[in-house]
Amino acid sequence: MTNVFAEYRSRITQLDPRWMGGQMWGYVEDGRLTSMCHVGANLVPVQATPEAVEAFVRRAIRLHRSSSTIVGPREVVEQLWKGLEVAWANPREFRWDQPHLAISLPPQVEPDPGVRRTLPSDVAALYPACVAMYTEEVGVSPEVDGGKDLYRARVSQLVSRGWSFSRIENGKVLFKAEVACATPSACQIQGVYVDPARRGEGICTRGMAAVVDICLREIAPVVSLYVNGHNTPARRAYERVGFEQTNTFSTVMF
Numbered sequence: 001m002t003n004v005f006a007e008y009r010s011r012i013t014q015l016d017p018r019w020m021g022g023q024m025w026g027y028v029e030d031g032r033l034t035s036m037c038h039v040g041a042n043l044v045p046v047q048a049t050p051e052a053v054e055a056f057v058r059r060a061i062r063l064h065r066s067s068s069t070i071v072g073p074r075e076v077v078e079q080l081w082k083g084l085e086v087a088w089a090n091p092r093e094f095r096w097d098q099p100h101l102a103i104s105l106p107p108q109v110e111p112d113p114g115v116r117r118t119l120p121s122d123v124a125a126l127y128p129a130c131v132a133m134y135t136e137e138v139g140v141s142p143e144v145d146g147g148k149d150l151y152r153a154r155v156s157q158l159v160s161r162g163w164s165f166s167r168i169e170n171g172k173v174l175f176k177a178e179v180a181c182a183t184p185s186a187c188q189i190q191g192v193y194v195d196p197a198r199r200g201e202g203i204c205t206r207g208m209a210a211v212v213d214i215c216l217r218e219i220a221p222v223v224s225l226y227v228n229g230h231n232t233p234a235r236r237a238y239e240r241v242g243f244e245q246t247n248t249f250s251t252v253m254f
Contacts, residue, residue: 001102001185001186001222001246002072002100002224002246002247003046003047004182004183004185004187004224005038005042005044005180005181005188006024006036006038006044006046007183008181008182009038009181010024021041022039022040022067023038024036024037024038025039025056027048027049027051027052027055027056034047034049035047035048035049035052039060039063039066039067040066040067041066041068041069042068042069042070042071043067043070043071043080044071044072045072045073045076045080048076048080050079053079053080056080057083058083060084061083061084061087065087065088068253068254069252069253070084070251070252071251072250073247073248073249074096074097074098074248074249074250078250081252090254091252091253091254092139092253093139093252094251094252095250095251095252095253097230097248098226098228098248098249099226099229099245099249100245100248101224101244101246102186102222102223102246103212103222103223103241103243103244104216104221106213107208107209107213107242108240108241109205109209109242110209111209111210111212111213112167112175112203112207112209113210114169114174115175115206115207115210115211116165116167117214118159118164118165118176120156120159120160125168125171125172126155126164126166126168126173129166129176129195130176130193131143131151133192133193134151134191136193139253158178161179163178163180163182164176165177165178165207165210165211165214167203167207173193173195174195174198174203175194175204175207176191176193177191179219184220185220185221186221186222186223187219188224188225189208189223190225192204192208192225192234194207200233202237204233204234204237208237208238212241224246226249
């Protein structure tokens, strides 16, 4: 379940670089593929052994950095960064403590009945909330450097897939979350957001319960996500829903 992103990208692109927007590197030991690394907008190691990480580092150093993040299990990201820090200098931020959480049983709290799949007609109301969430989480607006059209297209794409969930009242988004990627074994949630004026009311807890309920019934048998370790309110909400920690992720952001 910690490799949902890489598996999803492999499935939908069939590893064709034109559709991946990057490459998938493999590492073979004794004639057997043991490790992989997705290299695109995100550099994501998959079951990477120490020997594989060393090989991935050597290859990455020969290339111009195109990835805006390195993300994966903490011990692997630490090893990757140790090898890359001279060649890939000046990261914007390190997020070493990001608990990876998962749930496969029904939520432990009552789902919010007001949370539903977002409709295409809701995108005008949803989009500002998505921008606000991204800016708060990443520290930079997704609209900088001409990114507005691309980001809006991504928001609309998730809505059209049925992977966007929200509670909207009087044209204002109170809660929203998306499925970022999904495979037959698991899906991964991203972009959880609560209107700042309504935080502390339990909206996130019941909203996430609704998202988990729908995802387990209709998308995948396991729902996962990772969260910044310092985000205590979010971690408490996820714990109340029934999420349990399975690993610790880290992200290096450029």
